[in-house]
Amino acid sequence: MIEVKELSKVYHEGRGIKNISFRVEPGTAFGFLGPNGAGKTTTIRLLMGFLKPDSGLVTINEHDCWREKTEVKKIVSYLPGELHFIENLTGADFLNLIAGMHREKIHIKKNRDYFISALELDLEILIRKMSKGMKQKLGIISALMLDAGVLILDEPTSGLDPLMQKVFIDLILEEKKKGKTIFMSSHQFVEIERTCEQAGIIREGKLLSVQSISQLREAEYQTFEVEVESKKDAELLTQSHLNLTAIQAGCYVIRVGGELDNLWLALSQVRVKRFRQRSLELEEAFMDFYR
Ligand SMILES: Nc1ncnc2c1ncn2[C@@H]1O[C@H](COP(=O)(O)OP(=O)(O)OP(=O)(O)O)[C@@H](O)[C@H]1O
Numbered sequence: 001m002i003e004v005k006e007l008s009k010v011y012h013e014g015r016g017i018k019n020i021s022f023r024v025e026p027g028t029a030f031g032f033l034g035p036n037g038a039g040k041t042t043t044i045r046l047l048m049g050f051l052k053p054d055s056g057l058v059t060i061n062e063h064d065c066w067r068e069k070t071e072v073k074k075i076v077s078y079l080p081g082e083l084h085f086i087e088n089l090t091g092a093d094f095l096n097l098i099a100g101m102h103r104e105k106i107h108i109k110k111n112r113d114y115f116i117s118a119l120e121l122d123l124e125i126l127i128r129k130m131s132k133g134m135k136q137k138l139g140i141i142s143a144l145m146l147d148a149g150v151l152i153l154d155e156p157t158s159g160l161d162p163l164m165q166k167v168f169i170d171l172i173l174e175e176k177k178k179g180k181t182i183f184m185s186s187h188q189f190v191e192i193e194r195t196c197e198q199a200g201i202i203r204e205g206k207l208l209s210v211q212s213i214s215q216l217r218e219a220e221y222q223t224f225e226v227e228v229e230s231k232k233d234a235e236l237l238t239q240s241h242l243n244l245t246a247i248q249a250g251c252y253v254i255r256v257g258g259e260l261d262n263l264w265l266a267l268s269q270v271r272v273k274r275f276r277q278r279s280l281e282l283e284e285a286f287m288d289f290y291r
Pocket of ligand 1: 011012013015027034035036037038039040041042081226
């Protein structure tokens with residue numbers, strides 16, 4: 001459905017994205033994570049046909065996103081990362097304006113009412129008087145109400161409070177049940193974990209990894225904190241083949257994937273002063289890609 005192949009777009013200063021490839025299968029969601037300035041919005045702008053690639057291929061439903069952008073726009077609904085509204089309209093006026101540009105107005109209005117009630121937005125307020133979170137809700141409603149087959153969402157929960165982030169996750173899961181294909185960027189691992197089949201990590205314009213969320217769960221590490229008695233014990237421990245990070249003299253964080261046999265073996269050879277298991281969230285495992 002969405003295919004990105006060896007895609008590059010480099011701006012004058014050398015920033016941008018380089019040689020990115022991934023696929024989003026129909027009816028699935030792909031989460032795009034990465035630090036500030038990593039290239040998420042650039043990738044999204046290429047998907048939307050706002051930017052011309054330097055090289056590579058980017059297609060949605062086999063339509064080239066640059067050359068066939070009109071076709072692409074018919075099947076895609078887009079939520080920009082930075083929202084710009086006509087500030088003197090009310091929320092209701094704005095949504096009517098958007099609905100008016102599309103066929104299926106009755107269907108869109110029905111959807112709109114559902115999303116307004118789910119996100120609890122007062123539409124009678126002038127947009128210029130809305131808070132950041134309210135404007136974000138308005139953007140989400142305008143993107144979801146169109147019922148497009150493909151949703152491209154740039155940091156959709158930015159500005160939403162935790163309760164509304166949860167509502168958003170539920171809405172996305174409902175959209176997926178309807179068969180939508182979703183690509184969304186985020187800084188919130190949790191919303192990607194709950195909604196997406198795959199997660200891509202981008203840093204400095206390069207796609208570091210594309211992971212299946214279910215595989216990530218299976219491969220979840222366990223982490224332990226160990227303090228040993230003496231310098232000699234510390235030396236012995238560092239000679240083991242464990243994944244060790246020293247946090248202070250004689251004190252280590254040990255990460256273990258899978259069986260713990262090697263950990264027990266290494267610990268049996270040293271005098272342990274303190275031992276505790278840290279619970280390592282999936283998020284933390286994923287954060288390693290950021291570092
Ligand atoms: N029009 C432009 N001209 C020159 N450089 C740009 C332009 N747009 C983006 N960049 C640079 O390209 C890099 C990627 O920017 P991009 O907006 O894609 O990052 P991002 O991952 O969306 O970041 P954030 O999480 O902060 O929104 C950054 O270094 C940015 O400064």
